[in-house]
Amino acid sequence: MELKKIGVHVSESHDIGYDQSFTDTIQNAAPAAKLYVGTLEKIMTQTDDLDMFIGMPNAFGPPGVEYLMKMPSLKWISSWISGTDAIMRTELVNKPGLHITGIRGVHGSSLSDHTIFMIYYHMRNYSLTMEARKEKNWAKGSGNQADWDEAINNTVGVVGLGNIGVEIARKCKALGFRVLACKRTPIECEWVEKCYSVNELDQFLPQCDYVVLILPHTPESDGLFGKKQFEQMKKSAILVNVARGGVVNEDELLQALDKGDIAGAALDAFREEPLPKEHPFWEHEKIMMTCHHAAKSPLLFLRAVKALAENMGRYQRGESLLFEDN
Helix, strand or coil, X not given: CCCCXXXXXXCCCCCCCCCHHHHHHHHHHCXXXXXXXXXXXXXXXXXXXXXXXXXXXXXXXXXXXXXXXXXXXXXXXXXXXXXXXXXXXCHHHHCCCCEEECCCCCCHHHHHHHHHHHHHHHHCCHHHHHXXXXXXXXXXXXXXXXXXXXXXXCEEEEECCXXXXXXXXXHHHHHCCEEEEECCCCCCCCCCCEEECHHHHHHHHHHCCEEEECCCCCCCCCCCECHHHHHHCCCCCEEEECCCHHHECHHHHHHHXXXXXXXXXXXXXXXXXXXXXXXXXXXXXXXXXXXXXXXXXXCHHHHHXXXXXXXXXXXXXXXXXXXXXX
């Protein structure tokens, strides 16, 4: 199947490190295609029809969706990232004959590194070290034996065992953690002692010292982690969210932290982003947070464009696409 016109969305609000070599790789994957590269607004001024659109999540707001819905030739939308939820929540899912894909297998390295960082931040009690440095208080910083812990004394539970979840499990297992997992349809994994179903959260959660969320945000997973789940966790447990903010009920998380149902949270994703300055997460003493940069890496889009080029070759040969969502 031929690709004649391709829109390549490069968002000004996402530092993806895009350069000319990426355009060259895409052009080489579809030599006959005309490329329209730039912001959504720039592409919209240049053409009113495309065969393929490659976009960051912020391209799929009302203006972008309306623009894409009107295209008679549009056959394929690819997200620049693994998640397609920004597309799947729109009317684009009803456009006849449209393929919707993500780019998977490229985020595992950086996201798993960030997850390990978040776990060790709590396990090695780095917040105490930072407080001691600020006060220049050696006695406080040296602490007590019980202020720090080791991997071999902890269980990590990974909720969502796709490509990224498996890489998190692999690294945690290699570091000495006991690793459990939870997935809608349980699978066997060499790095995981046992994989539970989502219906078995009540058996899974009480065993975990760190509960890592790396599941997709869907209508079924929206607010999946709330009051009931926090009450099932250990009071000493830490919630680590490197998935989407929507999988957590944030009001009930705050209540759980304030009540002591769980010991803390490490959050990289939030329901509203950028996180409002008045949001209590910014200053909550039991929350360690980062600004949705867990996946960022100078290597990320180098991997992404290579995976994209492979998928474009499959499309033009009439083969089934990788990472397609229905």
